[in-house]
Amino acid sequence: MNGRFVRPNPLPGFGPAFGVTLAWVALIVLIPLTALALRPWSLGITGVLASLESPRVLAALKLSFGASLAAAAINVPLGLLVAWVLVRGRFPGRQLADALVDLPFALPTAVAGIALTTLYAPNGWIGGLVAPFGIDLAYAMPGIMVALVFAGLPYVVRTVQPVLMDLPAEVEEVAATLGARPPQILVRVVLPAILPALLTGFGMAFARAVGEYGSVIFIAGNMPGLTEIAPLLIVIRLEQFDYAGAAVLALAMLMLSFTMLGAVNLLQQRLARRAR
Amino acid sequence: MNPRFPPVPIVAVLAALAALGGLVLLPVAALFAEAAGQGLGRALAAFDDPDSLAAIRLTLLVAAISVPVNTLGGLAASWCIARFRFTGRGVLLTFIELPLSVSPVISGLVWVLLFGAQGWFAPAVDRLGVQVIFATPGLVLATLFVTFPFVVRQLVPLMQAQGSEEEEAALTLGASPWRMFWHVTLPNVRWALLQGVLLLNARAMGEFGAVTVVSGRIRGQTLTMPLQIEALYNDFQAPAAFAMAGLLALLALVTLAARAWLEWHTRRGTDKTMATA
Amino acid sequence: MNKRMALKSAAAALLLTITIGSRPAAAQDSLLNVSYDPTRELYREVNRVFPAVWQKQTGRSIAVNTSHGGSGAQARAVLDGLQADVVTLALASDIDALATRGLVAKDWQTRLPEGSTPYTSTIVFLVRSGNPKAIRDWPDLVRSGVRVITPNPKTSGGARWNYLAALGWALRQPGGTEATGEAYLRRLFAQVPVLDTGARGATNTFVQRGLGDVLLAWENEALLSREELGADRFEIVYPSVTIRADPPVAVVDAVADKRGSRAPAEAFLRFLYSPEGQEIAARHHFRPRDPVVAARYEQKFPPVPTFGIELFGGWPEAQARHFAEGGVFDQVTTPAH
Numbered sequence: 030m031n032g033r034f035v036r037p038n039p040l041p042g043f044g045p046a047f048g049v050t051l052a053w054v055a056l057i058v059l060i061p062l063t064a065l066a067l068r069p070w071s072l073g074i075t076g077v078l079a080s081l082e083s084p085r086v087l088a089a090l091k092l093s094f095g096a097s098l099a100a101a102a103i104n105v106p107l108g109l110l111v112a113w114v115l116v117r118g119r120f121p122g123r124q125l126a127d128a129l130v131d132l133p134f135a136l137p138t139a140v141a142g143i144a145l146t147t148l149y150a151p152n153g154w155i156g157g158l159v160a161p162f163g164i165d166l167a168y169a170m171p172g173i174m175v176a177l178v179f180a181g182l183p184y185v186v187r188t189v190q191p192v193l194m195d196l197p198a199e200v201e202e203v204a205a206t207l208g209a210r211p212p213q214i215l216v217r218v219v220l221p222a223i224l225p226a227l228l229t230g231f232g233m234a235f236a237r238a239v240g241e242y243g244s245v246i247f248i249a250g251n252m253p254g255l256t257e258i259a260p261l262l263i264v265i266r267l268e269q270f271d272y273a274g275a276a277v278l279a280l281a282m283l284m285l286s287f288t289m290l291g292a293v294n295l296l297q298q299r300l301a302r303r304a305r
Numbered sequence: 306m307n308p309r310f311p312p313v314p315i316v317a318v319l320a321a322l323a324a325l326g327g328l329v330l331l332p333v334a335a336l337f338a339e340a341a342g343q344g345l346g347r348a349l350a351a352f353d354d355p356d357s358l359a360a361i362r363l364t365l366l367v368a369a370i371s372v373p374v375n376t377l378g379g380l381a382a383s384w385c386i387a388r389f390r391f392t393g394r395g396v397l398l399t400f401i402e403l404p405l406s407v408s409p410v411i412s413g414l415v416w417v418l419l420f421g422a423q424g425w426f427a428p429a430v431d432r433l434g435v436q437v438i439f440a441t442p443g444l445v446l447a448t449l450f451v452t453f454p455f456v457v458r459q460l461v462p463l464m465q466a467q468g469s470e471e472e473e474a475a476l477t478l479g480a481s482p483w484r485m486f487w488h489v490t491l492p493n494v495r496w497a498l499l500q501g502v503l504l505l506n507a508r509a510m511g512e513f514g515a516v517t518v519v520s521g522r523i524r525g526q527t528l529t530m531p532l533q534i535e536a537l538y539n540d541f542q543a544p545a546a547f548a549m550a551g552l553l554a555l556l557a558l559v560t561l562a563a564r565a566w567l568e569w570h571t572r573r574g575t576d577k578t579m580a581t582a
Numbered sequence: 583m584n585k586r587m588a589l590k591s592a593a594a595a596l597l598l599t600i601t602i603g604s605r606p607a608a609a610q611d612s613l614l615n616v617s618y619d620p621t622r623e624l625y626r627e628v629n630r631v632f633p634a635v636w637q638k639q640t641g642r643s644i645a646v647n648t649s650h651g652g653s654g655a656q657a658r659a660v661l662d663g664l665q666a667d668v669v670t671l672a673l674a675s676d677i678d679a680l681a682t683r684g685l686v687a688k689d690w691q692t693r694l695p696e697g698s699t700p701y702t703s704t705i706v707f708l709v710r711s712g713n714p715k716a717i718r719d720w721p722d723l724v725r726s727g728v729r730v731i732t733p734n735p736k737t738s739g740g741a742r743w744n745y746l747a748a749l750g751w752a753l754r755q756p757g758g759t760e761a762t763g764e765a766y767l768r769r770l771f772a773q774v775p776v777l778d779t780g781a782r783g784a785t786n787t788f789v790q791r792g793l794g795d796v797l798l799a800w801e802n803e804a805l806l807s808r809e810e811l812g813a814d815r816f817e818i819v820y821p822s823v824t825i826r827a828d829p830p831v832a833v834v835d836a837v838a839d840k841r842g843s844r845a846p847a848e849a850f851l852r853f854l855y856s857p858e859g860q861e862i863a864a865r866h867h868f869r870p871r872d873p874v875v876a877a878r879y880e881q882k883f884p885p886v887p888t889f890g891i892e893l894f895g896g897w898p899e900a901q902a903r904h905f906a907e908g909g910v911f912d913q914v915t916t917p918a919h
Contacts, residue, residue, distance in 0.1 A: 035391035039473055041482035043389050046381040053378030054400055057449050061415035062403070064425055068418055083908070085916065107324055114321035118313040126322060132329050134507040135554040137531030138409070138514060140547075143538065144332035147339055152792040154335055168776045168793070179328055187504060191463050191497040211314050226462045233458060236406030243409065243513045251734060251777040253915045260408040264779070265736040267414070268654035269906065270661070270679055276418075279411040286406035291399050298395070301465050339790075421662035439664045521664040522649040522656075523614060536650070539782045540622055541810040543790075 065283070068276035080277045085254055086262060093259040094285060096170070097238035100177035104234045105227060107178070108185025113215065115186070116193045130186045133179050138243025145176055146247045168250030173258070176244045181234030188230035192223050225301045232293035239286055340547035351537065351545035352552075356525040360533035361552070366441065367529060368509040371448045376502055379456025384490075386457070387464035388472075398461070404453040409514025412450045416443055416519050439521030444529060447515040452505045459501035460494055467493055510556055611644045613846055616666035618653040618739055618829070619782050620803045624866040625650075625670070631862065632853050636846060644846055652780050653739035660685065660834060667838050667847040670831045672739025675897040677832050690832040699828035700854035701868035704888060705747040707819040708788065708797040708804045715795045719821045720751040723796060724769040731794035732774060733784040735904075735911050740781035740827075742905060744798040747825035749904075750889050754823065768914040789816070800827065802867035805882070809867075826888040829868075 035043055069077050080086070115127050133141060149156040149166040156166050166172050196219065204214050220227075242260040250256040259282055266275040340348055351357050385391070386398055404412065419425050420437040430437050437443050471493065475485040491498070513531040520527045528536060530553045537546035617625055629646040636644050649656065649664070653672035657679050660666045669686075671677055674697075680686040691698045709717050715728055723730050733741040745767070752758055752766035776793060778784040781803055788797040789811055796819075799807070804818050831851050838844040853859045860870040864879045876883070894900035904910045 049381040064418040137511045140550045144336040148335040150791040240408030
């Protein structure tokens, strides 16, 4: 590991840390994903393409990625607001509100799905309010969106929160004394500083939403071509002992997510460098 | 935290609370209302069932293995990624984050592809006479995969934002690498690290999709708490299922208590230094 | 120097992961029964009673463990190495899948009486109390305004029986052809608002969420739902004709031979056919094969005209034609654009 590979740096410990990192990544992520990446090709290239191009598969992929992007986009302002209030706000029950943020994590996805469906089904507390107007929440697009926003919210809040805590008070203080109002402070001063973290949160919320299975399955309705998500199609293929077909879909989803995450990372690092 | 910050408008506080309440609290409240409607006795019956107790033990064991492994790995990786520039750094980071975007179903499937009866390592595992999937090791592996990125995701942005000046100063002042790590690096990132461990722990205990695939669902043996909750729910024992879910949420959030304690502890520490100054 | 350190720590981490223990193989006198979802209550009781029977026969003690899940997912787990001594699944095609991969002998269906199905069930309609939409038979399901709840045949064994029951009725109508059958299925699935992944999920959607006017369900599931959730809330409707659903059982030869558990595994399955086993099955809402036991439960299981899977050329053909990717089910549920 000489100058070529790693740029000289006065800090110690690159060797051992890198060794541990490599073993950790290889054993838990690389080897399994390699097995996944190699599995589809027993079908041949044409088989792989054929198993991807059915309208039903395309509809499911479109739904999964579209809804996840939208959910992540909703989560960014929502998560920022929550994180900001939790870090800066002084109000009774702040600790409790803070704990609530982690609830979507702590609940098994199946329980979350059951809970959301209980609430948004036509006989639920919220679903019942709009049912008389002929609006379906559960078993339709709104239900899927709610489940995905629910799953992704903690990711945005928890990535923004530490950076927000670390932000020096002086800048905001000066802005305030210069007459800036809180929304202006948020947009002009706070936002640029936390943009990298916000992007990271967006990426995580999106990634989590794309793969989400347990909770969506309860609330989505799962009608082919309409409310059927891509992970369900993978399960369906597995049910038919079609491992290769399942791996094709899995790999396609993985590559799409990988590209998206890579783009977000690139943007995030550029922003981080500029901020410094 | 700091009284010098400009106050947050009450509207924002209310909006944030409304969002949290409506999105997070209300569904859970609806769930428990439904469970409570069917009687508390039936709910508590969950903890009388030996299968449920076995599920609790199994979940604790799986978390006790996966949380330290992924915390140590995550610390090492964050140190490399946030403090050094090396070839393939971006690729490494993306690989670390990848498990997050892998559908839980796939996170289970990959281990089946490796250790299943037709998997890559099936002959080796067979010769050793070890059962990997459909037993505890498989549950641990699936959990490790699913909870892989949390620590790195929390630490890297923060460590990048902080920069390495303080660490370099410590070294210049003659601190050993370990001393620097314990007294500069770790304290600087402790909130983010704790947060990462909290997420890691919560997800390790609550993971459903991935463990479904590798569990084999043997009652009293390979059912973790989330799977036991599903089993109870499917047995028309919804109150017992929700009681288990409540316990799981509490267990998963146990690190919150640790954070509150640490927060209180350090605040007292800084007060003391300020008093002596 | 750095490179060596990196290698060393990599090796150490590797060792650590390998030594993270795995549990020893299960104790010898135990059986693992891998079953599908609606048999939970049935096998809970069988598992309690069978060890005493085995003890009396052989003087040895035994513990029976069970695993429940979707029938297809359970078969896949066994394929992937779940050490099941016996399987008791929802459809023959799931055991056929094990047979084609050599885990179960090809002739499994002839090794036990009645085609290796110790109990049967059928597909019925569960409607809300008072039957407000007056649902009596299959044509009523496709009347406008009737919403039908059934799980997804791709992921649920019970749903495949539902689907074939509906198709069988349509085929047996005067002038019924494959085309009219598929047309009926298309209309039927257009009335379905939700496709849950499992039978119990569909039951919950119908019962707890209050969705739909009729649930297509296993007879045993419908009877159990009434028992668990209130007989006053739901009624069971027997259509003019339905399918005889036979959930099969088999010893998993590969596992039984490896673990040396063939004797208890076979005894376990034979017990299901014994008067005592049949009685337990009947109590848990499965139709017994034994005529004596059946006579005692005549009230509970009214006679209903049925057809079997033979109508569709047997499971392998039905599976390939209807439920494979791009099969008839996919065609009739593709939304018309």
